[in-house]
Amino acid sequence: MxxxxxxxxxxxxxxxxxxxxxxxxxxxxxxxxxxxxxxxxxxxxxxxxxxxxxxxxxxxxxxxxxxxxxxxxxxxxxxxxxxxxxxxxxxxxxxxxxxxxxxxxxxxxxxxxxxxxxxxxxxxxxxxxxxxxxxxxxxxxxxxxxxxxxxxxxxxxxxxxLRRELPGHVANRLQAALWREAYSLVEQGAASVADIDTAIAHGPGLRWALLGPFLNQHLSGGPGGIAHVLEHLGPPMEEWWADLGAPRLTPELARAIADGVRDELAGTAEADLVAERDALLTLLLDAKNRTEHL
Missing domain, CATH: 3.40.50.720 (NAD(P)-binding Rossmann-like Domain)
Structure with missing residues (x-):
C-alpha cells in the first residue's frame, strides 16, 4: 500500500x-x-x-x-x-x-x-x-x-x-494525572526531581511496562484480586486522592523542574540517554512479544 x-x-x-x-x-x-x-x-x-x-x-x-x-x-x-x-x-x-x-x-x-x-x-x-x-x-x-x-x-x-472524544485522549490524560502530582511534589519541596523519577522508573513504572493499572491492582490482591484491593485499600486511596496537589505551572515551578532535570542529567549526553532508552524498549518489546499474555 x-x-x-x-x-x-x-x-x-x-x-x-x-x-x-x-x-x-x-x-x-x-x-x-x-x-x-x-x-x-x-x-x-x-x-x-x-x-x-x-x-x-x-x-x-x-x-x-x-x-x-x-x-x-x-x-x-x-x-x-x-x-x-x-x-x-x-x-x-x-x-x-x-x-x-x-x-x-x-x-x-x-x-x-x-x-x-x-x-x-x-x-x-x-x-x-x-x-x-x-x-x-x-x-x-x-x-x-x-x-x-x-x-x-x-x-x-x-x-x-476511544468511545468518546476527550482532550488529550486517554493515555495523555493518564500521564497528565501523574505529572500533575509529580509537579506538585516538587512545588511542595517534598522530593527532588531526580528522586521522583527514581520512584517511578525503579518502582511502579517497571510493573506498568508489563500490565496496566487495573491488572496490576488485581494481581496485588492475591486470591481476592481487585475486589479485595478495593475493599481494603479503597478508603485510604480516597484519602490520598483528596490530598493530591493542584499545582499551577508558574514560572518559578517551571524553572525548578528544568533545574531539577539539569541536575539529574549531571552531564549525561541526551543522545546517549535516548539511545539507551530505545535499545531497552526494543529488548522489552521483544521479551513481551515472546509471552502469551503480555
Missing amino acids: KVAVVGAGVIGASWTTLFLTHGHEVVATDPAPGAERRLRAAVTADQGRLSFTPDLAEAVADAGFVQENGPERPELKDEVFAVLDAAAPAGTVLASSSSGLLPSRIQQACAAHPERVLVGHPFNPPHLVPLVEVVPGARTSEAAVERAVDFYRGLGRRPIR
Missing part, C-alpha cells in the same frame, strides 16, 4: 520508518526548507520505497492511507485537511497524529468526506511504542474506524478505540 506521511518532523520520520519496515511504499510531504534531507537522515529503514514531494495534493493523490503529523494549530489543520479532503481518494482514511485536537474539530475542514477523518495518535517513538489511540469524530464512519484499526494492527501496533 502507498501511505502518505504529511509532516516529516520527529513523529513523521518515526511513522515513515515503521511504514517502510512493514513493506509499504511511503510518499512524504512537508513544506519546510530542508525537510526531505532531515527526514532521510532520521529514517532508519530501507529508503528504496520512500519518495518526497513538497506538494501536499500530489502526495496524497493515490495514497491508500494518510497519516498527518502537522503542528497542533487548528487553523493550520484546517488548511491541511481541506487539501487532503479534496485530493485523497474518497475511500482513503485521513488519520491525524494529533495529541490533543478533537477529530470532530478537524472534520469541519472536510466538506467532501468527513466520514473518513479520525485521530490515530501514536506514542513517541511510533516505530517502537505499539500504542495507537484511534479516536473517531462525530461524523466518522464505522468503516473508517475499522480500516484504521486493521491497518495499525497490520503494523504490529496495539490500537485502542
Whole structure:
C-alpha cells in the first residue's frame, strides 16, 4: 500500500520508518526548507520505497492511507485537511497524529468526506511504542474506524478505540494525572526531581511496562484480586486522592523542574540517554512479544 506521511518532523520520520519496515511504499510531504534531507537522515529503514514531494495534493493523490503529523494549530489543520479532503481518494482514511485536537474539530475542514477523518495518535517513538489511540469524530464512519484499526494492527501496533472524544485522549490524560502530582511534589519541596523519577522508573513504572493499572491492582490482591484491593485499600486511596496537589505551572515551578532535570542529567549526553532508552524498549518489546499474555 502507498501511505502518505504529511509532516516529516520527529513523529513523521518515526511513522515513515515503521511504514517502510512493514513493506509499504511511503510518499512524504512537508513544506519546510530542508525537510526531505532531515527526514532521510532520521529514517532508519530501507529508503528504496520512500519518495518526497513538497506538494501536499500530489502526495496524497493515490495514497491508500494518510497519516498527518502537522503542528497542533487548528487553523493550520484546517488548511491541511481541506487539501487532503479534496485530493485523497474518497475511500482513503485521513488519520491525524494529533495529541490533543478533537477529530470532530478537524472534520469541519472536510466538506467532501468527513466520514473518513479520525485521530490515530501514536506514542513517541511510533516505530517502537505499539500504542495507537484511534479516536473517531462525530461524523466518522464505522468503516473508517475499522480500516484504521486493521491497518495499525497490520503494523504490529496495539490500537485502542476511544468511545468518546476527550482532550488529550486517554493515555495523555493518564500521564497528565501523574505529572500533575509529580509537579506538585516538587512545588511542595517534598522530593527532588531526580528522586521522583527514581520512584517511578525503579518502582511502579517497571510493573506498568508489563500490565496496566487495573491488572496490576488485581494481581496485588492475591486470591481476592481487585475486589479485595478495593475493599481494603479503597478508603485510604480516597484519602490520598483528596490530598493530591493542584499545582499551577508558574514560572518559578517551571524553572525548578528544568533545574531539577539539569541536575539529574549531571552531564549525561541526551543522545546517549535516548539511545539507551530505545535499545531497552526494543529488548522489552521483544521479551513481551515472546509471552502469551503480555
